[in-house]
Amino acid sequence: MEKSERLLSLDVFRGITIAGMILVNNPGTWDAIYPPLRHAEWNGCTPTDLIFPFFLFIVGVSIPFALGRRIERKEDHKKIIEQIFRRSIILFLLGIILHSFPFGLFGTDFSLSTVRIPGVLQRIAIVYFISSILFLKTKYKTQIIVGVVLLIIYWLLMTIIPVPGIGYANLEPTTNLAAWIDRTLLDGHLWSASRVWDPEGVLSTIPAIATSIIGMRTGMWLKSDNNKITKTVWLFVPGSICMAAGYVWGGWFPINKNLWTSSYVLYTGGLALLFLGICYWFIDVRNSKWWIKPFQVYGLNAITVYFLSEFIAILMYSINVTTESGGESLSSFLFNRYFLVFLNPINASLVWAILCVTFWMCVMWILYTKKIFIKV
Numbered sequence: 001m002e003k004s005e006r007l008l009s010l011d012v013f014r015g016i017t018i019a020g021m022i023l024v025n026n027p028g029t030w031d032a033i034y035p036p037l038r039h040a041e042w043n044g045c046t047p048t049d050l051i052f053p054f055f056l057f058i059v060g061v062s063i064p065f066a067l068g069r070r071i072e073r074k075e076d077h078k079k080i081i082e083q084i085f086r087r088s089i090i091l092f093l094l095g096i097i098l099h100s101f102p103f104g105l106f107g108t109d110f111s112l113s114t115v116r117i118p119g120v121l122q123r124i125a126i127v128y129f130i131s132s133i134l135f136l137k138t139k140y141k142t143q144i145i146v147g148v149v150l151l152i153i154y155w156l157l158m159t160i161i162p163v164p165g166i167g168y169a170n171l172e173p174t175t176n177l178a179a180w181i182d183r184t185l186l187d188g189h190l191w192s193a194s195r196v197w198d199p200e201g202v203l204s205t206i207p208a209i210a211t212s213i214i215g216m217r218t219g220m221w222l223k224s225d226n227n228k229i230t231k232t233v234w235l236f237v238p239g240s241i242c243m244a245a246g247y248v249w250g251g252w253f254p255i256n257k258n259l260w261t262s263s264y265v266l267y268t269g270g271l272a273l274l275f276l277g278i279c280y281w282f283i284d285v286r287n288s289k290w291w292i293k294p295f296q297v298y299g300l301n302a303i304t305v306y307f308l309s310e311f312i313a314i315l316m317y318s319i320n321v322t323t324e325s326g327g328e329s330l331s332s333f334l335f336n337r338y339f340l341v342f343l344n345p346i347n348a349s350l351v352w353a354i355l356c357v358t359f360w361m362c363v364m365w366i367l368y369t370k371k372i373f374i375k376v
Contacts, residue, residue, distance in 0.1 A: 007222060008062055011281035012292045015299030016279075017054045019357050022309050024048045028335040032345035037353070042173060043254040045216045045267065052120065052257070053211050053268035054275070055302075060215020061126050061276070062103030063135050064223050065094075077136060084136075088129035090376050091303070095121030098310050117189040118182075118200040121307070126205055131212040140220060147213035151262035154207045155253050158261070171259065178203040197258075204260040211260075214269040216240070218276065235277030243270025275371055294361050297368040305360050305375040313356075 027033050036047045057150065071078055099116040134143050158177055162168050166175045173179070179197035182190055190198040222231060246255065246267025255264045282288045298305060316331040339348040367373070 005327065006286065007065065007280075008289070008296065010058065010065075011284040011299035012283060012295045013276050013279045013299070014055075014058050014302050015295030015297070017051055017058060018045075018298050018302045018306055019295065019361070020051050021055070022308060022357050022360055024051065026309065026353050026356040028339055028349035029332075029345060031286055032349045033313035034346060034350060037350075039257060042258065043256050044179050045255050045257065047263065049257040049264075050268055053260075053265070054272050055125065056127055056211040057218070057269060057272040057276075059124060059216035060217075061219040061222070063128075063132055063212075063216050064219035066131060067135055068220075068223060071136065080136060084129060084132045087376055088125040091125035091128065092122050094303075094307055094376070095119040095125070098307065100312065101311065101314055113188055116191060116198075116266060117186055117190060118191070118198045118202070120200060121303075122265055123200045123208055127212045130209050131216055134213070135216055140217065141179050143213055143216060147210040149267060150200065150206055150210045150213075154203070155241055155262045157203070158259065159253060171254065171256070171261075173197065173258070175244075176259065199258045204258075207260045207262055207265050210262075210265050211269055214265075215272070218273060222280070228280075232277055232281050232285055234269075235273050235280060239270045239273030239277060240319065241270065242266045242273060246270060275292055294365075297364045298361060300373050301364050301367055303376050305364050308363070309356065309360050 015057060016206055024037050038046060039048050040046050061283070067080065096115065096117070096119075098121070099119055138146070158171060159169050161177055163170065163177050163180050165180070170176055174196050176197075178201055181203045182198050182201040183196055185200070185202055190196065190201070218235070221234060224231070226234075228250065237303060243266070246263045246265065246269070249263035249266060250261075253261050253263045255261060255267050257264060283292060313331070316334075317329045319330040320327045321330050321333040328336070335348065339352055342348070343351060
């Protein structure tokens with residue numbers, strides 16, 4: 001790949017992933033959602049469960065493109081690490097802001113003792129920081145070894161170590177080792193829907209690093225001097241192997257997004273490789289670009305649109321509208337008055353989510369046309 005060439009397929013892949021994230025995070029009502037747009041209740045994997053690992057995979061792919069040229073120019077590692085650290089802190093704090101909002105703005109009681117500390121942006125920050133340091137300070141063989149070791153250690157920890165207070169290792173929602181660690185270290189700061197464990201918790205962040213490492217090695221492969229056909233083939237081959245290995249490992253260590261199990265890492269990492277391979281083949285090899293613009297505008301401001309969409313969704317849920325039957329959130333008011341009257345609940349919920357995706361695509365398109373790309 002020429003150094004001046006931009007990997008459009010990666011931008012599009014990122015854009016598709018963020019659009020999917022907005023789609024599944026913004027139904028009209030959580031009581032009526034088509035099954036593919038829901039997370040698996042526990043074990044298993046739906047299309048929705050692919051979105052977050054795909055994004056962490058993309059984070060990994062992006063690292064060689066972002067840091068590789070700086071390393072080639074022999075820039076001071078201390079300066080690079082400072083910038084990596086600063087970006088990670090900003091991402092982490094943005095996640096905390098989302099979890100803190102809108103406390104205080106609408107008179108809601110607020111206490112630092114109850115703010116959720118883990119989260120999507122927080123996990124991205126941690127994984128990005130560790131993966132970037134690995135890329136900067138280690139060779140590719142070491143990175144692969146680290147990824148494999150992390151997956152094996154996590155598997156052994158979760159399936160062998162007796163859980164304190166329970167007495168045996170298990171993978172149940174509230175009694176597994178990861179949940180116990182979350183309660184021990186972050187009691188009162190966990191996901192409000194569970195309160196006793198967190199889907200982006202402490203221990204499950206360990207295998208999430210391996211997801212990024214898979215992406216990192218993919219990025220190095222795409223930066224190599226091999227021809228595009230060879231690159232495409234070797235996206236599909238390891239992708240198929242990883243997916244199959246994850247599926248087989250799932251027989252002993254079930255595929256589970258909430259626990260981010262090792263089998264889940266391999267299964268979703270393999271699918272990410274295959275999906276990127278498809279994008280790469282059509283966009284960068286066959287030059288089929290007539291359809292990419294909506295996803296490209298999403299992909300070039302991915303973190304920005306994710307943060308803004310979550311912020312506005314929380315705001316609309318927090319604003320109370322007084323009606324004849326009492327009070328309801330602004331989002332519920334609009335959904336009930338302008339969507340449910342025309343469609344049954346599940347289709348109304350889907351249309352609301354699609355309109356959210358469309359609205360934010362228009363906002364990002366405006367930024368794109370003005371060449372505004374907000375980098376964290």
